[in-house]
Amino acid sequence: GQQVMQIPQYQHVQEGEDFTTYCNSSTTLSNIQWYKQRPGGHPVFLIQLVKSGEVKKQKRLTFQFGEAKKNSSLHITATQTTDVGTYFCAGPGSSASKIIFGSGTRLSIRP
Amino acid sequence: DAGVIQSPRHEVTEMGQEVTLRCKPISGHNSLFWYRQTMMRGLELLIYFNNNVPIDDSGMPEDRFSAKMPNASFSTLKIQPSEPRDSAVYFCASSDTGAYNEQFFGPGTRLTVL
Numbered sequence: 001g002q003q004v005m006q007i008p009q010y011q012h013v014q015e016g017e018d019f020t021t022y023c024n025s026s027t028t029l030s031n032i033q034w035y036k037q038r039p040g041g042h043p044v045f046l047i048q049l050v051k052s053g054e055v056k057k058q059k060r061l062t063f064q065f066g067e068a069k070k071n072s073s074l075h076i077t078a079t080q081t082t083d084v085g086t087y088f089c090a091g092p093g094s095s096a097s098k099i100i101f102g103s104g105t106r107l108s109i110r111p
Numbered sequence: 112d113a114g115v116i117q118s119p120r121h122e123v124t125e126m127g128q129e130v131t132l133r134c135k136p137i138s139g140h141n142s143l144f145w146y147r148q149t150m151m152r153g154l155e156l157l158i159y160f161n162n163n164v165p166i167d168d169s170g171m172p173e174d175r176f177s178a179k180m181p182n183a184s185f186s187t188l189k190i191q192p193s194e195p196r197d198s199a200v201y202f203c204a205s206s207d208t209g210a211y212n213e214q215f216f217g218p219g220t221r222l223t224v225l
Binding site for chain 2: 031033041042043044045048088092093094097098099100101103104
């Protein structure tokens, strides 16, 4: 079935360093979503990418969708302690409503 | 809008007992999802409903799990009998398939089965 692979599983950075997580699919995705889950919290939607090669920015966060629509990345510039959490990508499933979550990348930060 | 509401927030029970988790989706959303999250298995989709009808229950682990959505504003996930391996955080989420397909998650129910 549809699978979305995400790497790395964990990332520990010094505050102020950059962070990137990658999402890959073996099949072409019609869109990809990104979610953030704070420790002890629930996943919260960040963004959806639809177009090939699309790049979107939210302050220090940059989201990219690959040209072939099989991969995506989330890059955080100059991390802050508020960025701590697990970042998930999610691709469409076998029906309109369903999405398949990647395994997530857990970001921790040294102050 | 109050967002997705789940109850209880925490549940501790003994093996063999019945557990019922409850969810109220965001008003107007026509899709509802139940997820289970553990360290080992990550975020797993258990079942989802569209317009109160179960569409895909392939993620339901076994017959001990059942889910219902009697109306557009309420859903339950029941485990009977519960086992220690069912211990996890269970999330309910809802979305409006006519729009962005963004899923809104509830705060989750942390279930511990002793």
